[in-house]
Amino acid sequence: MAFPLPLALQAFAMSYTVLARKYRPQAFEEMTGQEHVVRTIENAITLDRVAHAYLFAGPRGVGKTTAARLLARALNCEKGPTAHPCGVCRACTEIRDGTSVDVAEIDGASNNGVENVREIRENAKYLPQRDRYKIYIIDEVHMLSGAAFNALLKTLEEPPGHVKFIFATTEAHKLPDTILSRCQRHNFRRISAAAMLGRLKDIASKEGITVSDSSLSVLVRQSEGGMRDALSLLDQVIAACGLTPTDEQVAEALGAIDRMVIHACAQALLTRDAKTLLVRTEELFNRGVDMKKLAEELALHLRHVFVAKVTGNAPDELADADRQAVTALARDADAAQIARLFDVVHTSVWDINRAPQPRLALEMALLKGMHLAPAAAIPELIARVEKLAAGQGAPAAGAPGGRSAPAPFRA
Ligand SMILES: Nc1ncnc2c1ncn2[C@@H]1O[C@H](COP(=O)(O)OP(=O)(O)O)[C@@H](O)[C@H]1O
Ligand SMILES: [Mg+2]
Ligand SMILES: [Zn+2]
Structure with missing residues (x-):
């Protein structure tokens, strides 16, 4: 934070769950702006045609991890497999909290060695302990070493039926073709400004924040299509200005110009x-x-x-x-x-x-x-030249810089 918070706000900040976590979508239909991905995955679940390996590619903060967890829930929900996991059974709640024994979330950046992948392979042989599938979510999968990719490839070639892989990456171009060709790939998009504004308005009103659309659109612009960034900025605004920030305060807090x-x-x-x-x-x-x-x-x-x-x-x-x-x-x-x-x-x-x-x-x-002189539209200039050539009319006012107002250009 750029400046010290008043005491009351500090206490408020301490008991505060960051908005991005609080508002992580808990159902596919809550996801903003990734309809193309959501639809395909929902269909696959409904038609029982879920691939054994998925790759979720796209910029940061647009819903890759969220979708991976929702897919894991869809597969392992006690009422499932279903495109609408119940959200309350043990499988669902444990996946939400990251404590499920059968769903492993692995950070590819810090577990990038061949030995890490060998461990996964060994482990994958055994049946799930409680739920339907053993699911490995590997984040930032492009960080794996060459040897690790090779080891992973063997498992991807002949995965046990009870194993699903969900890879997420911000840099899909760094993945070997051999891996890419064995995954079903989904490209996550930057979230459109209009969709993002809608979601921010919704969250702001749930949080009792009175903030103008105009201010929210400054946030939207700064977040460049990433929902996590937008929500972090909103956190920042609330911390700096409280629950009723003016446009000027928001601009100031974000280092933006009103x-x-x-x-x-x-x-x-x-x-x-x-x-x-x-x-x-x-x-x-x-x-x-x-x-x-x-x-x-x-x-x-x-x-x-x-x-x-x-x-x-x-x-x-x-x-x-x-x-x-x-x-x-x-x-x-x-x-x-x-x-x-x-x-x-x-x-x-x-x-x-x-x-x-x-x-x-x-x-x-x-x-x-x-x-600069107002540039007249080309058709109008031609008409003027033709008029002159035909000996009609004097040159347009002869004002230096040609200040005679041109007819507005109509597109
Ligand atoms: N498509 C989305 N719809 C709604 N909220 C989203 C979306 N994408 C991201 N978020 C918000 O941002 C947070 C981080 O999203 P996450 O899925 O971890 O992003 P990624 O894995 O793509 O970096 C979520 O908890 C949620 O609050
Ligand atoms: Mg993520
Ligand atoms: Zn459930």
Whole structure:
């Protein structure tokens, strides 16, 4: 934590189960955003066609371990095998608590030697002690040594009928083809922003946290599709700001920039309000905000405005309030102008990175971007040239920089 917690909050933090653990899905249907995997596995269980080895591949914190435990429960539940394990029998509760004698969760990173795999092989020969299957969940399986993989291969080739393997990895490309070809592979995806926002809202309301969608979407963005990361960030926000954090507090706690400030900057850019833009930049600079981060956020915001302009809808991943703001900006701006400003801001990220005075680099990039002539849409320019060639009409106002407003580009 960046700053010491008040005493009351410290006590609160001590008795506190982290949200990611508290809200680990306890049934397949509770899993967010991995429907393709869940459906296939549920079908396999229902049709009694469960493979003997599964590989769950995907980024961290998207549900691989959760799904592995749910599959183990589905197979060993006293009422099973079933796609809807009861959750209350001994097999189910012990798997949840990690104490089941027939389900071993092995960390591949620290048990990566050939002797570890030999032990599994020896052990796998014997029937399960109580439940239907002996299940080996090996996490970070890509960490096994070459010799360990070879030893594992023998078991995978002719596994005893009572044994199931579930491997999880964030780096499937590191696995030998021989292993890959003997597993049924499922690719877990990053969780979409909209799905993640939904789940966070749900959890926040269950926890009695009053937090705006807009703040939650900052969390969503920082977590890059990983639910565990999103929930850890929410823990961090609660620890720092309590149960009713304001947008500003959330932004501060996450080292993010308040959405409304970003919005104000984008608006100033699009409406050529240099003064506001400079004032805002200075404020952020004085608050210690990283100028590169500001440029990145601004580029992202312009991207959203552009999407809203060309598709007619603000991106789904935004909270309602942000969507309205983005839609309003898009309505009043010209697509070519948004695109050009995006280019300017996006390119400036590289320059700011190298600049000895990042603030100067950013300000100049923004001011230049703002004062470039509005690029008319190509069809309109052609029409203008044709008009001139035909001897009709004078050149457009002849203003330096061609400030005559072009007809908005309609996509
Ligand atoms: N798809 C998901 N749906 C809901 N919660 C999830 C999901 N993926 C991860 N989580 C949350 O993150 C925590 C860690 O997930 P986990 O399955 O251990 O991720 P992984 O094994 O992919 O790193 C879970 O306890 C749960 O709170
Ligand atoms: Mg895991
Ligand atoms: Zn059960």
